[in-house]
Amino acid sequence: MSAKPDMSTTQPPDADMVTIEVNGEPLRAKKGSMVIQVTDAAGIYVPRFCYHHKLPIAANCRMCLVEIEKAPKPMPACATPVADGMKVFTRSALAHDAQRGVMEFLLINHPLDCPICDQGGECPLQDLALGYGKDVSRYAEKKRVVHDKNIGPLIATEMTRCIHCTRCVRFGQQLAGIMELGATGRGEHTEIGTFIERSVDSELSGNVIDICPVGALTSKPFRFTARAWELTSHPSISPHDCVGSNLNVESRRHKVMRVLPRDNEAINECWLSDRDRFSYTALNSSDRLQSPMIRDGGRWQEVDWSTALEFTVAGLRRVIDQHGSNQIGALAAPASTLEELYLLQKLLRSLGSSNVDHRLRQSDFRDDQALPPFPWLGQSIEDLESCQSVLLVGSNIRKEQPLLGLRLRHAGRKGAQIMAINPVDYDLAAPLAHKIIASPADMILGLAGVASALAARGKATRDRLPDWLSKRVPTASEQAIAQVLATRKPAAVLLGNLAASHPQAATLRALADLVAELAGAALGVLSEANGAGAWLAGCVPHREAAGKAANAGRNAYSMIREPLQAYVLLGVEPELDCLEGGRARSAMEAAEFVIMMTPFSPASAPTAAMQYAHVLLPLAPFTETDGTFVNCEGRWQSFTAAVRPLGETRPGWKILRILGSRLGQPGFDYSTIDEVRAEIDARTLTPSSNLGERLLPPELRVDTNTLQRIYEVPLYRIDSVVRRAEALQQTADNPKPAARMSAVQAASLNVNDGARVRVRVAHGEVVLDVAIDTRVPDQCVLIPSGYPETISLDAHGAVSLEKAEKA
Amino acid sequence: MSAKVQPGSPVELITADSRAQIDRWTTKYPPEQKQAAVMAALNIVQQQNGGWLTIELMDAVAEYLQMPRIAVYEVASFYTLYDLEPVGRHKIYVCTNISCMLCGSDTIVEHLQKKLGIKLGETTSDGRFTLKESECLAACGGAPMFMVDRTYYENLTPDKVDAILARLK
Ligand code: SF4
Ligand code: FES
Ligand code: FES
Numbered sequence: 022m023s024a025k026p027d028m029s030t031t032q033p034p035d036a037d038m039v040t041i042e043v044n045g046e047p048l049r050a051k052k053g054s055m056v057i058q059v060t061d062a063a064g065i066y067v068p069r070f071c072y073h074h075k076l077p078i079a080a081n082c083r084m085c086l087v088e089i090e091k092a093p094k095p096m097p098a099c100a101t102p103v104a105d106g107m108k109v110f111t112r113s114a115l116a117h118d119a120q121r122g123v124m125e126f127l128l129i130n131h132p133l134d135c136p137i138c139d140q141g142g143e144c145p146l147q148d149l150a151l152g153y154g155k156d157v158s159r160y161a162e163k164k165r166v167v168h169d170k171n172i173g174p175l176i177a178t179e180m181t182r183c184i185h186c187t188r189c190v191r192f193g194q195q196l197a198g199i200m201e202l203g204a205t206g207r208g209e210h211t212e213i214g215t216f217i218e219r220s221v222d223s224e225l226s227g228n229v230i231d232i233c234p235v236g237a238l239t240s241k242p243f244r245f246t247a248r249a250w251e252l253t254s255h256p257s258i259s260p261h262d263c264v265g266s267n268l269n270v271e272s273r274r275h276k277v278m279r280v281l282p283r284d285n286e287a288i289n290e291c292w293l294s295d296r297d298r299f300s301y302t303a304l305n306s307s308d309r310l311q312s313p314m315i316r317d318g319g320r321w322q323e324v325d326w327s328t329a330l331e332f333t334v335a336g337l338r339r340v341i342d343q344h345g346s347n348q349i350g351a352l353a354a355p356a357s358t359l360e361e362l363y364l365l366q367k368l369l370r371s372l373g374s375s376n377v378d379h380r381l382r383q384s385d386f387r388d389d390q391a392l393p394p395f396p397w398l399g400q401s402i403e404d405l406e407s408c409q410s411v412l413l414v415g416s417n418i419r420k421e422q423p424l425l426g427l428r429l430r431h432a433g434r435k436g437a438q439i440m441a442i443n444p445v446d447y448d449l450a451a452p453l454a455h456k457i458i459a460s461p462a463d464m465i466l467g468l469a470g471v472a473s474a475l476a477a478r479g480k481a482t483r484d485r486l487p488d489w490l491s492k493r494v495p496t497a498s499e500q501a502i503a504q505v506l507a508t509r510k511p512a513a514v515l516l517g518n519l520a521a522s523h524p525q526a527a528t529l530r531a532l533a534d535l536v537a538e539l540a541g542a543a544l545g546v547l548s549e550a551n552g553a554g555a556w557l558a559g560c561v562p563h564r565e566a567a568g569k570a571a572n573a574g575r576n577a578y579s580m581i582r583e584p585l586q587a588y589v590l591l592g593v594e595p596e597l598d599c600l601e602g603g604r605a606r607s608a609m610e611a612a613e614f615v616i617m618m619t620p621f622s623p624a625s626a627p628t629a630a631m632q633y634a635h636v637l638l639p640l641a642p643f644t645e646t647d648g649t650f651v652n653c654e655g656r657w658q659s660f661t662a663a664v665r666p667l668g669e670t671r672p673g674w675k676i677l678r679i680l681g682s683r684l685g686q687p688g689f690d691y692s693t694i695d696e697v698r699a700e701i702d703a704r705t706l707t708p709s710s711n712l713g714e715r716l717l718p719p720e721l722r723v724d725t726n727t728l729q730r731i732y733e734v735p736l737y738r739i740d741s742v743v744r745r746a747e748a749l750q751q752t753a754d755n756p757k758p759a760a761r762m763s764a765v766q767a768a769s770l771n772v773n774d775g776a777r778v779r780v781r782v783a784h785g786e787v788v789l790d791v792a793i794d795t796r797v798p799d800q801c802v803l804i805p806s807g808y809p810e811t812i813s814l815d816a817h818g819a820v821s822l823e824k825a826e827k828a
Numbered sequence: 829m830s831a832k833v834q835p836g837s838p839v840e841l842i843t844a845d846s847r848a849q850i851d852r853w854t855t856k857y858p859p860e861q862k863q864a865a866v867m868a869a870l871n872i873v874q875q876q877n878g879g880w881l882t883i884e885l886m887d888a889v890a891e892y893l894q895m896p897r898i899a900v901y902e903v904a905s906f907y908t909l910y911d912l913e914p915v916g917r918h919k920i921y922v923c924t925n926i927s928c929m930l931c932g933s934d935t936i937v938e939h940l941q942k943k944l945g946i947k948l949g950e951t952t953s954d955g956r957f958t959l960k961e962s963e964c965l966a967a968c969g970g971a972p973m974f975m976v977d978r979t980y981y982e983n984l985t986p987d988k989v990d991a992i993l994a995r996l997k
Contacts (some may be wrong), residue, residue: 201898
């Protein structure tokens with residue numbers, strides 16, 4: 022003890038700090054902090070159940086009782102604020118007795134079913150019972166029994182085990198932003214649940230599995246499949262959004278059994294979205310492609326790699342010889358790794374084609390040249406929490422990037438005003454200070470109104486504003502948004518997935534950039550998955566790796582609209598991943614040669630790939646390959662394979678390496694993936710989100726008179742992995758695709774909820790059910806993509822509806 | 829705040845009169861804390877509905893006070909004051925807490941159960957009485973006691989109980 026410096030004298034006195042003594046050891050503590058926070062920081066253990074460092078304090082379990090000098094009785098460390106000179110004893114006889122007493126009470130009603138409990142082996146109650154429990158129970162009366170609840174496909178319940186710590190309740194209230202679980206009844210009859218039978222629908226719901234200190238809430242997909250101690254844990258990175266959540270892939274005998282969050286305060290803290298947590302179930306599905314296949318003369322056959330590669334090389338050579346190399350195009354899933362995306366573009370470019378892109382759900386590329394080196398958040402993820410005003414443009418952030426939605430909710434709680442210009446009145450589980458819910462065309466006008474209101478406040482801009490913009494008289498909401506952005510700093514303008522897929526995305530980006538400049542706000546772009554990595558890898562037609570200018574090739578949209586003779590598909594299911602599924606299918610069908618690198622057999626997918634593809638190469642998903650994902654902050658996160666590739670599956674970078682070599686291209690003789698990564702020299706690039714030149718059209722033509730389609734891809738339909746994650750498919754976030762519209766719109770079309778209607782767009786028609794949806798503005802129909810039912814519909818433009826016969 | 833009720837909203841289940849009563853309570857709190865009126869609101873709609881709450885009515889209160897439904901269920905299931913199943917015309921709350929127990933509440937409960945032919949927590953088949961057990965109603969000085977509807981009756985004996993019940997139709 023004497024070896025420790027006396028902090029109170031060696032450190033300058035700080036009005037914000039106090040000194041307390043814990044077990045005789047002096048500790049400096051921030052005024053207002055709780056004893057448990059100080060002991061945790063100092064590594065002194067205090068047992069607890071209800072306290073969780075990310076949740077508001079409830080102090081209802083009493084496990085953390087400690088002795089405090091001069092206090093007449095033991096005090097809960099989690100709810101006792103420090104005071105200068107306070108003397109705390111965490112292991113004194115009084116403290117220990119109190120802790121043992123609480124433990125005895127907690128165990129009264131807790132079942133002794135550890136051998137069949139999934140929490141066994143990683144259960145705080147089990148562990149603390151070992152440390153603080155008695156060897157013999159004095160309790161001889163009946164234990165209470167609580168009926169289990171069905172709260173959906175993700176969380177299994179065993180409510181007799183619940184100790185009423187209310188962590189799960191507080192998580193819903195404070196973090197998820199929607200209170201779905203509660204404590205009903207009282208005393209011995211208290212139960213945690215939803216009260217009426219319903220599912221817990223938050224996109225973050227799986228986190229309650231982690232924070233529940235007992236086996237009351239466990240993972241349904243994982244249930245009874247393994248014991249915690251049989252699993253090998255392997256650090257990895259999530260591929261599903263631009264956050265790059267840190268996770269642990271847990272496997273047994275090279276099979277992924279579950280995925281858990283790995284703490285990273287700067288990124289995902291201790292949380293994980295349900296998409297990141299449960300998508301792994303698809304990796305073990307029978308849909309996996311386990312060996313290469315080629316289609317020769319109309320018949321599919323399984324072959325060895327060497328045969329498949331020869332076939333692939335021959336096919337590509339044939340197309341180059343007959344049609345030229347610019348008849349080859351490559352489409353990559355944005356969830357591919359940096360190295361895969363780099364090698365894909367390198368392969369294409371070395372063959373002489375720049376037709377390579379990952380922006381599959383985008384149609385407007387007019388501003389390609391003006392865009393910064395990669396889509397950037399404009400700040401760090403942590404900083405998002407300190408914003409005082411945030412304007413979302415075309416973003417259902419809560420479902421697109423669930424953990425960024427969580428950060429915004431924190432910002433909101435700290436006083437930030439959150440605002441949105443969106444085509445659908447999405448529930449962001451955070452109050453919106455102002456919003457403009459408008460058709461895609463009117464979103465442009467709304468954002469223009471905000472810009473013109475800001476310009477009227479006298480801030481100059483380098484651009485000469487076109488008349489339609491400078492003359493626009495802002496509406497009250499546009500004024501209000503401008504006012505908030507201009508006065509509450511730090512401010513941010515965030516462009517989401519719906520902005521990227523907007524029919525006039527470039528105009529929207531230009532306006533957002535202008536608004537950010539005029540308001541002095543940071544502009545942030547939220548891309549899909551590893552979008553940042555794709556840009557840095559050069560997986561765009563007009564830039565090589567690290568932003569180097571290239572001879573522009575064809576972008577993803579143009580490759581589909583004006584079909585090519587050969588396609589190389591990296592992790593892409595064209596009908597479901599491209600903006601216009603129907604046209605994507607036609608393009609593939611018309612091609613002479615289609616190479617599909619995919620983790621899944623297309624035989625199981627609602628696509629026509631078995632008819633149009635010529636070769637299928639089994640591609641390792643993220644758990645089976647080394648790689649790097651770059652998140653929206655520009656943070657590079659490399660990871661290694663968690664398990665062996667399944668069957669004959671191979672990592673994408675190795676497939677592309679050997680394809681390059683077999684095609685006789687130099688520079689493909691890498692021996693390690695690090696050599697691939699080292700070629701992408703992006704260290705000199707400064708991240709930026711501002712546009713070089715703003716494409717503000719001199720005249721704005723918007724069609725506001727016809728019924729418009731609103732396009733969205735629901736969160737569990739975004740990539741080939743989540744689409745196959747059974748449990749996620751059963752959630753409320755994945756309703757049957759329908760034509761969604763307001764009641765007013767339905768009435769004016771003379772259709773009711775549930776009516777069958779034939780939906781027609783310029784290209785394609787389908788029959789869908791009508792769903793009345795109050796979130797959709799008038800003059801619009803919201804129709805999701807990523808579903809077999811809606812593949813054939815174009816994403817944008819006028820729609821017409823007419824009643825169809827009931828099926 | 830008696831804003832126009834959206835057609836189809838669960839709030840339609842609350843009568844205009846009940847809404848006016850709830851509004852008197854909400855004005856007592858700051859607008860962002862109008863949930864504080866939840867107990868009063870539940871009481872009001874319970875009375876409107878003949879003494880018990882349905883899930884739909886609780887949902888209506890949640891909507892009206894803009895709070896999560898589960899938060900309303902928490903309150904309604906916590907207090908004995910609310911009934912979540914149909915009840916008789918008169919609710920008898922017999923106190924069985926310590927003072928009343930020491931002064932013979934057991935006899936009162938037994939007498940009531942025998943007389944009405946029901947157990948604690950049940951309702952007579954003619955829909956006249958619901959018999960409920962209650963914790964201390966703060967009338968220990970008059971133990972044993974019960975509350976019928978909103979009236980306290982103290983120093984009970986079986987005879988007194990008979991006389992009281994006879995007056996209630
Ligand atoms: S279910 Fe788990 S987290 Fe929720 S109150 Fe019970 S023990 Fe706590
Ligand atoms: S951890 Fe302090 S009371 Fe539960
Ligand atoms: S114990 Fe019955 S009124 Fe107090």
